[in-house]
Amino acid sequence: MNTQLLSADKDPMGAAIADYHRHGKAGKLRVFSSQFDEDEIPVSLLFRTYRTMSPLEQTALQMAEGKILDVGAGSGCHTLALQEMGKDACAIDISPLSVEVMKERGVRDARHINLFDPHFQETFDTVLMLMNGSGIIGKLENMPAFFDRMKQILRPGGRILMDSSDLRYLFEDEDGSFLIDLAGDYYGETDYQMQYKQVKGSPFDWLYVDFQTLSLYAAECGFAAEIVKEGEHYDYLACLQMK
Ligand code: SAH
Numbered sequence: 561m562n563t564q565l566l567s568a569d570k571d572p573m574g575a576a577i578a579d580y581h582r583h584g585k586a587g588k589l590r591v592f593s594s595q596f597d598e599d600e601i602p603v604s605l606l607f608r609t610y611r612t613m614s615p616l617e618q619t620a621l622q623m624a625e626g627k628i629l630d631v632g633a634g635s636g637c638h639t640l641a642l643q644e645m646g647k648d649a650c651a652i653d654i655s656p657l658s659v660e661v662m663k664e665r666g667v668r669d670a671r672h673i674n675l676f677d678p679h680f681q682e683t684f685d686t687v688l689m690l691m692n693g694s695g696i697i698g699k700l701e702n703m704p705a706f707f708d709r710m711k712q713i714l715r716p717g718g719r720i721l722m723d724s725s726d727l728r729y730l731f732e733d734e735d736g737s738f739l740i741d742l743a744g745d746y747y748g749e750t751d752y753q754m755q756y757k758q759v760k761g762s763p764f765d766w767l768y769v770d771f772q773t774l775s776l777y778a779a780e781c782g783f784a785a786e787i788v789k790e791g792e793h794y795d796y797l798a799c800l801q802m803k
Contacts, residue, residue, distance in 0.1 A: 561676040561705045562698070565654045572756035574657025576603045577635050579756075581661045590755045601754075606634050610641040616797040617690055619789050620721040621645065623799070626685025629713065631675050632696055636662035638688060643668065650682070676709055684713055687720045694724040694774070698765035700746045707781035711802065720800040721788070724748075726770035729794050746773070771796055 566574070573589060580586040586603035593599075610618065621641055626648070630639045633651035635658065642649040643666070652673040653659050662670035673680050675696060687710065689696065697706045710720060727748045731739045740747050748768035754761045775785035778800055788797045 561702060561709070563674050563677045565672060565674055566656060566761070568656050569759065570761050571655050571657050572754040572759045572761045573601075573606075573634070574655035574661075575759045576601075576756040577606055577655075577661050578657045580604065580607060581635070581664065587757055592753045592755070593750055595750050606637070608637050610644070613637075613641070614791060616723050616789055616791050616795065620688060620690060620723070620797055623721060623788070624649075624686040624688055626715070626718070627683075628686040628688060629682075629684040631687060631689045631693065632691075633662060633667070633670070634658055634691070636665050636667040636670060638690055639667050639670070640665060649688075650684070652680075676705075678712075681712070683715045683718075685715050685718045687713060687718070689720065689722040692724055692766070692768060693722040694769045695766040697767045697769075699749050699767060700769070700773070700777070702767075703777040704781055707778065707783055710783070710800075714802060716802075718802070720783075721797065722800065723791075723795060723797045724767075724769050724771075724774065725791075725793070725795040727768045727794070728770065748773075771798060774798060774800075 576586045576589040580603045589601045589603050591599045628649040630649050630651040633639055633653050636651050639649045639651040650669040651667050652671050654674050656672055659670050659672045750766050751763050752766050753763040778785040782803050783800045784803050785798055785800050788799050790796045
């Protein structure tokens with residue numbers, strides 16, 4: 561697994577988050593992919609509050625308990641909501657500019673850490689991975705390494721709350737037939753590259769995973785998976801617990 565941190569000159573999302581935090585507005589956060597057309601992430605979306613979060617996210621925050629790790633915390637929106645609920649959360653991100661903003665926004669424990677860095681040895685009762693949290697796993701072949709890492713990080717009885725989407729709708733024809741090359745790569749494996757103003761990041765892998773595939777890997781790695789809640793568009797919140 562990649563255990564690197566971003567540097568500030570290769571941190572477009574962090575630059576967008578910092579601009580929005582300081583000026584109340586930001587330019588275009590552009591997203592490129594070899595699978596999809598160019599797109600944009602509205603930067604305000606990264607600053608959602610409990611009230612403007614999706615029901616899946618609100619449920620995850622309600623369920624989070626004990627010592628909580630918010631993985632890939634971005635602007636800190638989930639950790640800030642957890643703090644308001646009186647919960648104990650640690651926010652980590654590989655983006656140096658995001659971590660700075662989190663501290664300025666009042667996140668009490670914000671750290672510039674990669675989830676997969678083995679030097680990070682604290683343990684948690686809840687690991688939160690939200691906004692297609694499975695993305696950080698990158699590729700299906702990384703699933704065993706991901707679950708191994710979770711075995712180090714989770715306390716006994718601890719659980720992972722992760723959201724993802726089944727991308728099959730992108731490949732479904734109007735008659736319901738499924739246009740996927742079954743011999744090819746898994747259809748939820750994507751790659752992205754972001755740009756904000758002059759700051760261009762490196763390309764990275766980003767995994768969307770359907771619940772059935774996630775539970776198969778989980779079972780193989782000693783975890784039980786259940787769907788906590790389904791969203792409105794092929795998205796879902798999963799709870800994963802060591803068996
Ligand atoms: N959870 C936030 C941000 C989601 S974007 C929200 O819902 O708004 C995904 C975030 O994960 C980015 O900020 C990115 O820098 C971070 N990230 C990606 N890989 C990571 C890793 N291996 N360890 C920690 N953070 C990571």
